[in-house]
Amino acid sequence: xxxxxxxxxxxxxxxxxxxxxxxxxxxxxxxxxxxxxxxxxxxxxxxxxxxxxxxxxxxxxxxxxxxxxxxxxxxxxxxxxxxxxxxxxxxxxxxxxxxxxxxxxxxxxxxxxxxxxxxxxxxxxxxxxxxxxxxxxxxxxxxxxxxxxxxxxxxxxxxxxxxxxxxxxxxxxxxxxxxxxxxxxxxxxxxxxxxxxxxxxxxxxxxxxxxxxxxxxxxxxxxxxxx
Amino acid sequence: xxxxxxxxxxxxxxxxxxxxxxxxxxxxxxxxxxxxxxxxxxxxxxxxxxxxxxxxxxxxxxxxxxxxxxxxxxxxxxxxxxxxxxxxxxxxxxxxxxxxxxxxxxxxxxxxxxxxxxxxxxxxxxxxxxxxxxxxxxxxxxxxxxxxxxxxxxxxxxxxxxxxxxxxxxxxxxxxxxxxxxxxxxxxxxxxxxxxxxxxxxxxxxxxxxxxxxxxxxxxxxxxxxxxxxxxxxxxxxxxxxxxxxxxxxxxxxxxxxxxxxxxxxxxxxxxxxxxxxxxxxxxxxxxxxxxxxxxxxxxxxxxxxxxxxxxxxxxxxxxxxxxxxxxxxxxxxxxxxxxxxxxxxxxxxxxxxxxxxxxxxxxxxxxxxxxxxxxxxxxxxxxxxxxxxxxxxxxxxxxxxxxxxxx
Numbered sequence: 034x035x036x037x038x039x040x041x042x043x044x045x046x047x048x049x050x051x052x053x054x055x056x057x058x059x060x061x062x063x064x065x066x067x068x069x070x071x072x073x074x075x076x077x078x079x080x081x082x083x084x085x086x087x088x089x090x091x092x093x094x095x096x097x098x099x100x101x102x103x104x105x106x107x108x109x110x111x112x113x114x115x116x117x118x119x120x121x122x123x124x125x126x127x128x129x130x131x132x133x134x135x136x137x138x139x140x141x142x143x144x145x146x147x148x149x150x151x152x153x154x155x156x157x158x159x160x161x162x163x164x165x166x167x168x169x170x171x172x173x174x175x176x177x178x179x180x181x182x183x184x185x186x187x188x189x190x191x192x193x194x195x196x197x198x199x200x201x202x203x204x205x206x207x208x209x210x211x212x213x214x215x216x217x218x219x220x221x222x223x224x225x226x227x228x229x230x231x232x233x234x235x236x237x238x239x240x241x242x243x244x245x246x247x248x249x250x251x252x253x254x255x256x257x258x259x260x
Numbered sequence: 261x262x263x264x265x266x267x268x269x270x271x272x273x274x275x276x277x278x279x280x281x282x283x284x285x286x287x288x289x290x291x292x293x294x295x296x297x298x299x300x301x302x303x304x305x306x307x308x309x310x311x312x313x314x315x316x317x318x319x320x321x322x323x324x325x326x327x328x329x330x331x332x333x334x335x336x337x338x339x340x341x342x343x344x345x346x347x348x349x350x351x352x353x354x355x356x357x358x359x360x361x362x363x364x365x366x367x368x369x370x371x372x373x374x375x376x377x378x379x380x381x382x383x384x385x386x387x388x389x390x391x392x393x394x395x396x397x398x399x400x401x402x403x404x405x406x407x408x409x410x411x412x413x414x415x416x417x418x419x420x421x422x423x424x425x426x427x428x429x430x431x432x433x434x435x436x437x438x439x440x441x442x443x444x445x446x447x448x449x450x451x452x453x454x455x456x457x458x459x460x461x462x463x464x465x466x467x468x469x470x471x472x473x474x475x476x477x478x479x480x481x482x483x484x485x486x487x488x489x490x491x492x493x494x495x496x497x498x499x500x501x502x503x504x505x506x507x508x509x510x511x512x513x514x515x516x517x518x519x520x521x522x523x524x525x526x527x528x529x530x531x532x533x534x535x536x537x538x539x540x541x542x543x544x545x546x547x548x549x550x551x552x553x554x555x556x557x558x559x560x561x562x563x564x565x566x567x568x569x570x571x572x573x574x575x576x577x578x579x580x581x582x583x584x585x586x587x588x589x590x591x592x593x594x595x596x597x598x599x600x601x602x603x604x605x606x607x608x609x610x611x612x613x614x615x616x617x618x619x620x621x622x623x624x625x626x627x628x629x630x631x632x633x634x635x636x637x638x639x640x641x642x643x644x645x646x647x648x649x650x651x652x653x654x655x656x657x658x659x660x661x662x663x664x665x666x667x668x
Contacts, residue, residue, distance in 0.1 A: 084662050087561065089560075089561055089661045089662045089665075090662045109566070110565060113560070113563050113564070113565045113566075114563065115563075116561065116562065116563040117562065117563020117564075118563070120563075121562075122558075122561050122562055124558065124665070128554070128555070128558040128665075130266070130555060130558075130559070131273070131555075132266065132269035132270055132272070132273055133265075133266060133269070137265070141559075141562065142562055142563060144263070145562070145563050145564055145565075145568070146563075189562065190562075193563075
């Protein structure tokens with residue numbers, strides 16, 4: 034089943050009098066259960082493409098569909114609902130809410146989905162346990178290591194049971210040992226729970242773990258290789 | 261609940277800033293409540309004094325008396341019957357008194373002075389009137405020939421207790437006079453009043469006028485707040501009769517005007533204070549929102565709706581407002597308590613007493629809790645706090661997730 038369909042997408046940014054073309058006609062399809070890495074040098078358009086797939090940004094031209102829903106046809110409110118229910122995000126800088134504990138950060142998406150408090154707490158605890166953070170539920174982000182924070186970010190991303198998780202440089206701030214553990218974790222979630230992952234990354238270890246690698250350069254897809 | 265928790269914890273992120281903002285609101289509220297209560301206490305005292313010495317909560321006078329500026333020839337006919345009728349027509353409890361205000365010349369063996377004499381029922385006026393409070397030397401009025409005069413007037417006329425005084429007044433086209441003996445000396449502390457006031461009994465006034473008719477029949481209510489209904493009832497009861505029924509506001513227009521002007525000025529100051537505090541709150545929320553732009557971007561990315569971000573900011577304002585305003589009201593009430601119990605001595609600023617709006621105001625001013633007004637201003641403060649957060653909240657709702665997440 035196709036989760037993401039990108040057709041002829043261009044994205045221009047205007048800076049003063051200059052227009053920068055970040056994406057130059059990208060076509061991409063992501064199937065359910067994939068573990069895919071978008072690779073390429075800085076400025077190649079990986080993060081831009083990820084933001085467009087996640088409905089955080091709007092293409093200048095072309096169409097993007099997530100689970101057969103074309104994003105450009107959606108109002109901002111419906112787009113928020115789609116992100117909340119169907120897409121999880123993991124960011125390079127973890128981006129947890131600093132005043133909430135690990136379990137409360139994980140609960141946030143479930144709260145937005147309208148889950149009742151008991152179910153919310155149970156599912157958040159279960160998800161934290163699945164990413165190996167049992168016993169650290171009540172710690173705030175500043176009481177956790179970088180790796181632990183990124184695990185909480187992964188837990189937050191998958192707690193709402195999304196169809197797709199978009200991860201932008203998830204290992205960039207982690208040491209090699211922690212990166213390896215995180216990649217192993219996401220790989221396991223992909224294998225055991227069927228969560229679809231799309232990474233934008235420079236990390237060769239992610240490339241090694243990925244089942245499919247899409248290479249981007251100058252806003253275009255140069256290579257698309259499935260292992 | 262999680263949103264409320266998030267809002268509360270957000271306030272604790274920058275504790276110092278939140279505490280400074282809270283302190284500003286608490287200080288503002290406390291100062292506002294203190295001012296309101298001090299004003300309320302002074303107004304109550306002013307009304308009590310005015311009602312107790314010059315009028316009542318409900319006043320019945322001869323038709324045209326007020327418009328004439330207090331012509332002592334305009335009298336309430338059958339004043340004893342009118343007093344009974346007033347007592348019966350008003351459902352609220354209170355004391356009905358008859359008073360006669362006459363101007364004339366008071367002469368001692370050595371000197372003379374123009375005075376305004378108030379003739380009172382000694383027993384009833386002692387109970388509800390204000391004059392008895394001013395009695396410094398001698399005794400209270402008892403018989404037809406007794407007179408009390410102000411302390412400054414006593415010096416001017418060079419008289420002591422027991423001395424003879426002759427009061428002369430114009431009655432129609434003729435002059436009439438009567439001999440009195442100084443029974444006591446009144447001292448209000450306000451030199452102008454102490455140089456002008458004198459009091460005799462209604463019997464004494466009857467001897468002068470040759471009639472029971474008086475210039476005023478007034479009712480002093482046990483609960484002053486009942487005056488609007490009492491006035492309406494009296495107006496209905498006396499409709500068609502040749503008398504005018506006035507409220508204390510109409511009978512004491514100077515006091516009413518003074519209170520309105522003073523309250524207006526007080527509200528002006530309070531409004532300025534409110535705006536200053538609101539600007540502080542606005543600054544806090546704007547700073548807080550700008551600092552968290554990246555976080556709001558992430559929240560938007562994970563599916564938070566813009567209106568939910570607005571709710572979080574407004575919840576923060578609500579939590580900050582409820583805590584600060586609640587605490588401010590408590591602090592204000594506590595700070596006001598000594599002024600309610602013991603009063604504040606303004607004698608170094610205004611002397612022993614002063615005349616304000618035509619009545620004597622003691623230099624010892626007591627505050628009085630005005631809970632309805634304090635609650636009204638607390639609600640106003642809460643609305644102002646929420647309003648101060650509206651623009652920052654609106655700004656957050658307009659954030660683009662991608663641009664917000666790029667923010668450092």
